[in-house]
Amino acid sequence: MHRLPPLNAVRTFEAAARLGSFVLAAAELGVSSAAVSQQVRHLEGYFGKKLFVRNGNRLSLTDAGHGIYPQTSRALGDIAAMTVRLLEGEMRTRLIVSVPFSLAECWLAPRLSELLETYPQLSVDVRVEDDPVDLARHDVDLRVSYGDYHYPSCEAIALFHDEVLPVCAPELWYRHGNKHFDLAQLHESLFIHTQWGPNYASHPTWSDWFSSEPGHHSPDPARGRRSGLSSLSVTLATLGMGVALGQKAIVQRHLDAGRLIALSARELKLGHGYCGFVPGAKQSRADVQRLIGLLRRLG
Missing domain, CATH: 1.10.10.10 (Winged helix-like DNA-binding domain superfamily/Winged helix DNA-binding domain)
Incomplete structure (x- = not known):
């Protein structure tokens, strides 16, 4: 000594x-x-x-x-x-995760649950907010964002590229023909349209969905149900209020539980993938890397 x-x-x-x-x-x-x-x-x-x-x-x-x-x-x-x-x-390892509104409940929450089963000592702070977010000011460890362009000072980590597919509640399916359910014959008022807002122009619409179908049916959003969140569109569908183009990351748990029915096997990719952004000083943190690994594995 x-x-x-x-x-x-x-x-x-x-x-x-x-x-x-x-x-x-x-x-x-x-x-x-x-x-x-x-x-x-x-x-x-x-x-x-x-x-x-x-x-x-x-x-x-x-x-x-x-x-x-x-x-x-x-x-x-x-x-x-x-x-x-x-x-x-x-005393505590705090993990601050920032996500868009649509991904918080149906996509992120189940994945955090799996992480916390393995690492119960983690203290997780989930912040639900729109882009852009001041990562440094709000001490964010991981931001999940649609696209790779919001945070040019951080490296974009590809997490998953989502698709949409038409879904509805079982009772709506039964009410409108069961096995003879025909989207092209469905009244325009029963289509749920997600309004992505002025900053996004790359999400598939019902017009995109029907573009390859014979007759090219194009439901009028003004005559249907409209929602400002993709997660809300899915919720409306589970309540039997119409047919939605649901993001697979959001609807999968509902499909598995029988709360929704997929009306077609055809899926349309979103215009961009979802990426994770980690401020440089936090990239070596073990808890951040564990969560990124989990999100990439589960997609």
């Missing part, structure tokens, strides 16, 4: 040297001025050097004091930083 000076005396010296006062050092350390003076004398005795010179109320470092102060300050700063890292890690 390396020979070390008395560490409490070193800490007291550093405070007095930094603040230029035994009184201020005593206030910071929560001790008396006499205790500070005693610790400094103890360190001076250890080194056999005078570390401070008093000129009235003024306190200044000697040449020996100047010689040890920079290394002392750096060493105590490193110990303090190490302590914060370890204590924060012991």
